[in-house]
Amino acid sequence: MDDIRKLIETWARAVHEGDLAQVTAHHTDDIVMFDVPPPYEGVRGIDAYRASWPGFFEWQRSGAVFDIEELQVVEGADVAFAFAVARCADAGDDSPVRLRLTFGLTKADGAWQIAHEHHSFPHQQA
């Protein structure tokens, strides 16, 4: 459980720092990410996953934050999932709304890899 917690916390820090190598260091080749922006069917495959990050990094560099506030991990022998609540906002934004993150992980050669991510904000009523 500590390995997965560390993996996700390291990933989150790299997301904030714009470290693409670290962000993508522990993903399966067939990662499927349901991301906040379209397309609805998500980002599929490690190449598409890599390509999805630069715009987000640019925003983070402008002074935004990406901080995991709560992380729960449920770990089996070779499959696990985890979910988190994170602050993901402009630095001055004091909205209580948080990003919700879910991860699906598999173990290969003794090491955990992320095979699925789901990122979303709740739908704000108009």
Added chain:
Amino acid sequence: MDDIRKLIETWARAVHEGDLAQVTAHHTDDIVMFDVPPPYEGVRGIDAYRASWPGFFEWQRSGAVFDIEELQVVEGADVAFAFAVARCADAGDDSPVRLRLTFGLTKADGAWQIAHEHHSFPHQQA
């Protein structure tokens, strides 16, 4: 894998049919659902999960659809996750946008239970 696939497909049918007993039949007491509507921190515990459904059932009865179009399951010995793309819309709505679903499952006494759900639509740009 077939057990989990059947569990989720049965759940989805019950969601459409408004069958609360069936929708909530295979969940852990401490289920955490990140739902489409607020609150951002999700619906926590089986009582809150049960209470979250009636409004949705009413909408489904008005002629809406809830159909899983794609479902992938990754199953370990006692922990699993799954993700799906579903049509969730008014009957006449031909939008290509789909609901994204992620499930985290655990096995207890030989039976799979859903411990986590994450439902979202992609964020539409203004």
